[in-house]
Structures are given as C-alpha cells and as structure tokens.
Amino acid sequence: MRYSILSVLSQALQGNTGWKPVWRDAELKPAYDIVIVGGGGHGLATAFYLAKEHGLTNVAVLEKGWLGSGNVGRNTTIIRSNYLLPGNIPFYEWSMKLWEGLEQDLNYNAMVSQRGVLNLYHSDVQRDAYARRGNAMRLHGVDADLLDREQVKALVPYLDFDNARFPIQGGLMQRRGGTVRHDAVAWGYARAADQRGVDIVQNCEVTGIRLEGGRVVGLDTAKGFVRAGKVGLACAGNSSRVAALAGLRLPIESHVLQAFVSEGIKPLIDTVITFGAGHFYISQSDKGGLVFGGDIDGYNSYAQRGNLPAVEDVCESGMALMPMIGRLRLLRSWGGLMDMSMDGSPIIDKTPIEGLYLNAGWCYGGFKATPASGWCFAHTIARDEPHTLNAAYRLDRFATGHLIDEKGAGAQPNLH
Numbered sequence: 001m002r003y004s005i006l007s008v009l010s011q012a013l014q015g016n017t018g019w020k021p022v023w024r025d026a027e028l029k030p031a032y033d034i035v036i037v038g039g040g041g042h043g044l045a046t047a048f049y050l051a052k053e054h055g056l057t058n059v060a061v062l063e064k065g066w067l068g069s070g071n072v073g074r075n076t077t078i079i080r081s082n083y084l085l086p087g088n089i090p091f092y093e094w095s096m097k098l099w100e101g102l103e104q105d106l107n108y109n110a111m112v113s114q115r116g117v118l119n120l121y122h123s124d125v126q127r128d129a130y131a132r133r134g135n136a137m138r139l140h141g142v143d144a145d146l147l148d149r150e151q152v153k154a155l156v157p158y159l160d161f162d163n164a165r166f167p168i169q170g171g172l173m174q175r176r177g178g179t180v181r182h183d184a185v186a187w188g189y190a191r192a193a194d195q196r197g198v199d200i201v202q203n204c205e206v207t208g209i210r211l212e213g214g215r216v217v218g219l220d221t222a223k224g225f226v227r228a229g230k231v232g233l234a235c236a237g238n239s240s241r242v243a244a245l246a247g248l249r250l251p252i253e254s255h256v257l258q259a260f261v262s263e264g265i266k267p268l269i270d271t272v273i274t275f276g277a278g279h280f281y282i283s284q285s286d287k288g289g290l291v292f293g294g295d296i297d298g299y300n301s302y303a304q305r306g307n308l309p310a311v312e313d314v315c316e317s318g319m320a321l322m323p324m325i326g327r328l329r330l331l332r333s334w335g336g337l338m339d340m341s342m343d344g345s346p347i348i349d350k351t352p353i354e355g356l357y358l359n360a361g362w363c364y365g366g367f368k369a370t371p372a373s374g375w376c377f378a379h380t381i382a383r384d385e386p387h388t389l390n391a392a393y394r395l396d397r398f399a400t401g402h403l404i405d406e407k408g409a410g411a412q413p414n415l416h
C-alpha cells in the first residue's frame, strides 16, 4: 500500500477501515542468504539497503523483542553532521543527505525536521575549538555558522546568558541538523524492507552462532536453527554479548543513557540546543514536551533503565542553562543501552570470522548515523569489503592504534 494524500483521503471516506498492517508478520524460514541480528534502526536500514542498492532480498532481520524496543525508540532524536575528524565528517554528512531524502525513499513520514543544532560555547578556548570544527565542516562541504553572543541571544533569548559560572559567549550552528521522529524511522525502514521481500521476525532472540571451519553457517534462535550464508550483527548495547556467542571479544562497554520529557508546553524551543559547559541537550517535541538528556550513567550495565544520580546531574545542567525549566514537571524518563567503543567512534567492518560482519560502537550518537550506517553495512556485507565512507571504522584499529578519537578523550567511555 502506497501512502499519499489520495490514500489518506480515500481512507477517510471509508472510515479508516482499509489500512493494511505496515509490515508482514514473517515466519522464520530454514535458510537465508543474509541474516541481520537486531531489528533496531541500523539492522532494519541495512536490510532495506541490501534490497534497494544490491538487489539482495533473501534476507531476514531477527529481533529479540519488538521493533523499536531498543535504542532506536529510546533516543532524543537529534541528527547532525557537525564532526571534526576526516574519518567521521564524510560518513555523517552522507547520513544527513540520506535523511534529507528519507521520507521520499521510504514513502513514510518520519517527521524529519531540520530545525538546526546549536552548540553553545562558554570560553575563548571553546570558541576556538568550535571555529576549528566549523572550518573542518565547511572544508568538507557541510554547513556551519559560528555565532557570537548577540546572534545566539536573538535566537534563544530564554537561556541564562549571564550565568556567573558559565556565561554564554556564542555558538556553532548547523542549520541542517535537527530531529527525526525516532520510532517512525524503525517503522519506515521495516515497511520499506518488508515491501522488498525482507523477512522481519520479532520475538526471535539469537542464542547461538554456529561456525564450521572458521566461517559462520547459521544461528540458533528462540524459533529454532536458521542457516545463513552471511550474518550481520547490529545489536547496539548487546553487541558484546552477541559477538561473544561467536567467541569474539569486542572493544566495547555497555552503559545506560537516560532521556527525559517534560509536560507539554506552548512552542518555545525551535531548535536543538547543547550546553557547552556540561553534558546537556534539549529540544521540544511536536507534542510540546521538552526532550532532554545528558551523560551516560557511568557504570557498566545491560539494564534498560537508569538511576537517580544521573537524573539529578542532568536536571542541574538544565537549570544552569535555562533556569525557567525548573518550573516544569518531568513527565517521563527511560534508559537505553549504549555500546560505548574505546575511542567513541563506531565499527562497521568484517570480523576475523568469515561471513560474520559487525556494526557496533555507536555510543550515544548512533541515531543520526542510522541511514549511512545501514547503507555502508549493506555495502560491506554485499561486496565483502567496506565502502570508502566506512573504511576508517575498522575493528582492528584498536590493535593497530588507528583510533578515531573525535573527543580526544582516549579510551574512556564515560568521557565520550
């Protein structure tokens, strides 16, 4: 079923009785050419681009829960391509370009909203760092504007500009950045992959990876054994657990990250704002709630829920930036499982096991990467070699020392 203004009108006239399920409830077949483990954004996008770009449709996506139960439905929905390092900028900019055409590509309203992302700076040193970042972005053809204090004040006058500890001096703006409705991304990719023949199997946890002679031959699952020519792992916060089923030890730690939504208020914040003096970012959803978050909880965990000290820390940062939000009630909060890599950058690569491919290490920035990640992972699996866009995201860089340390924080996941 194709969505269009005509289909909406005709459904309205039929009392909305003719809508079809958005994807089939597929049964697991005995064998596939390619099986993707993990029905999050990255796994579903990979399946879609395998079918669309490479004509590979004998593909299954196995998801242990329901679609959207992982980070793809738990994030704060921010997209941007304001990176500094050569390995990162082209990849994230390709993702931004794919976001810009995504709704037409998927025939699905993912509510892509390029409302801008404003990173605030609070010192001369931070301004210089942002000027450098903005120049690197422009050299790669990415939009970036360095704003002074008055320009920022004109955009977001409700912030605390004269905060005694963290006065706002200006900001780096990427106007093409913004937000996307996160669960619509999962549903849109699922629908588009399903339409091309991909089987999406929910409630199908992978419990074993079978190897023969150093290559992958299939998977044990909650619904039985399935043979697979190739297997792609896209399990985000569970990556290390699933890779361990094949005997692989990954340079990844899993940590919890929480998100928060306030009660709904009238339109106030029409961009995404990030605090430069603490880890805090905020935007406003179309329903009116302020959506915000901060740092990871800071200890290793596989639980999809967080703890109170991080709530206090995030709210303190929010108050330092925008004291008026202290009068709002917090409506909801939740946690997701972050696959924190040791340099803060992702891995999209083949593994030492033939036929086994890895997509992981997204830290807390993998939502914005979803389209490019799926596109590059599909290329890597289909062609058995990385695309130039993900050539730097090698698994062996942690052994060879070719790290992509965007934050300059070293191997400390709590600082990325």
Ligand SMILES: Cc1cc2nc3c(=O)[nH]c(=O)nc-3n(C[C@H](O)[C@H](O)[C@H](O)COP(=O)(O)OP(=O)(O)OC[C@H]3O[C@@H](n4cnc5c(N)ncnc54)[C@H](O)[C@@H]3O)c2cc1C
Pocket (backbone or CB within 6 Å): 037, 038, 039, 040, 041, 042, 043, 062, 063, 064, 065, 066, 068, 069, 070, 071, 072, 073, 074, 075, 076, 077, 078, 079, 204, 205, 206, 207, 234, 235, 236, 237, 238, 242, 257, 258, 259, 293, 334, 335, 336, 337, 338, 362, 363, 364, 365, 366, 367, 368, 369
């Ligand atoms: C609170 C929060 C805020 C965030 N904010 C942002 C943001 O603003 N911008 C941004 O770019 N990124 C953000 N992120 C990060 C982003 O959400 C993730 O990096 C990204 O979603 C990870 O990729 P995914 O969508 O494929 O993950 P997931 O949706 O987690 O998909 C992985 C899937 O694998 C499944 N799985 C695991 N083990 C198995 C198994 N054994 N068998 C079968 N299936 C399995 C899981 O159930 C899960 O559905 C945020 C994350 C959180 C938690």
